[in-house]
Amino acid sequence: MNHRRTIRGAFCALVLLGLVGCAAAPHDRASLTMARRLQIAQDAESAGNLGEALVVYAKAASDHPANPDLQLRYARALLRNGSIMRARDTISRALTHHPANRRLAREQGVIDIQAGDRALGVAVFDNLLADNASDWKTMVDKAVAFDLAKDHAGAQRLYCQALAIAPNAPGIATDYALSLMLQGNVAAARAVLDPYFVRYNVPTATRSDLAVIYDATGDVARARELVTASEARRAVNRLANALPHQMNSTPPCAPALRS
Numbered sequence: 001m002n003h004r005r006t007i008r009g010a011f012c013a014l015v016l017l018g019l020v021g022c023a024a025a026p027h028d029r030a031s032l033t034m035a036r037r038l039q040i041a042q043d044a045e046s047a048g049n050l051g052e053a054l055v056v057y058a059k060a061a062s063d064h065p066a067n068p069d070l071q072l073r074y075a076r077a078l079l080r081n082g083s084i085m086r087a088r089d090t091i092s093r094a095l096t097h098h099p100a101n102r103r104l105a106r107e108q109g110v111i112d113i114q115a116g117d118r119a120l121g122v123a124v125f126d127n128l129l130a131d132n133a134s135d136w137k138t139m140v141d142k143a144v145a146f147d148l149a150k151d152h153a154g155a156q157r158l159y160c161q162a163l164a165i166a167p168n169a170p171g172i173a174t175d176y177a178l179s180l181m182l183q184g185n186v187a188a189a190r191a192v193l194d195p196y197f198v199r200y201n202v203p204t205a206t207r208s209d210l211a212v213i214y215d216a217t218g219d220v221a222r223a224r225e226l227v228t229a230s231e232a233r234r235a236v237n238r239l240a241n242a243l244p245h246q247m248n249s250t251p252p253c254a255p256a257l258r259s
Helices: 014-019 026-046 050-063 068-080 084-097 102-114 118-131 136-148 152-165 170-182 186-199 204-216 220-226 230-242
Strands: none
Touching (some): 026 050, 050 068, 136 152, 152 170, 170 186, 186 204, 204 220
């Protein structure tokens, strides 16, 4: 359950609509070509061909060294491939072009901690929070880095701080619940996510997380409501059975949703 897991996002139908539109100006054609290349990479990765996707991401990053979004995309693909040091170098180069880019800096902190340089990564996050103490996105990325380093207790303290600032953000609750699941505390994870499922139109990725939680806590019928495809159900059940189980059912903090 990698956050970069995730780590999410697809190109919208407007890209495809552009294929059948009027003749584009040279700049528009170049932009469309890049979008199509990245879509191919995303499709390849979804099909399990990360090596093929990396070739496309690497070319895009090389062609546009000053584009922070492309550098982030490439670095995260490298991380998913286990190439931590190459990802680190990619973000370092990107920061020379955009030294004030907080997304790049947050990624640097995550990679530093994954690379085993916890003190260096924590310092990156602490510097960002010193500039803006209410930046809950930085808190969440720091928490994710702690989870990746298997410091779930430290991660959960940060999720709680972030939820105190932005209690209605389902993304924080999802990451918090994933942390609890990784720790084996599935009942607590359910207590965290249940209120969001009731209130919001939960995205597909979160529905899958919830399905694992419901299956692991014995509510198989509700898990099936969330995930209908038979193969997906089997995957959910395998994940649920693989989770370690702890008796504690109370999360360190509970989201206080605001109306």
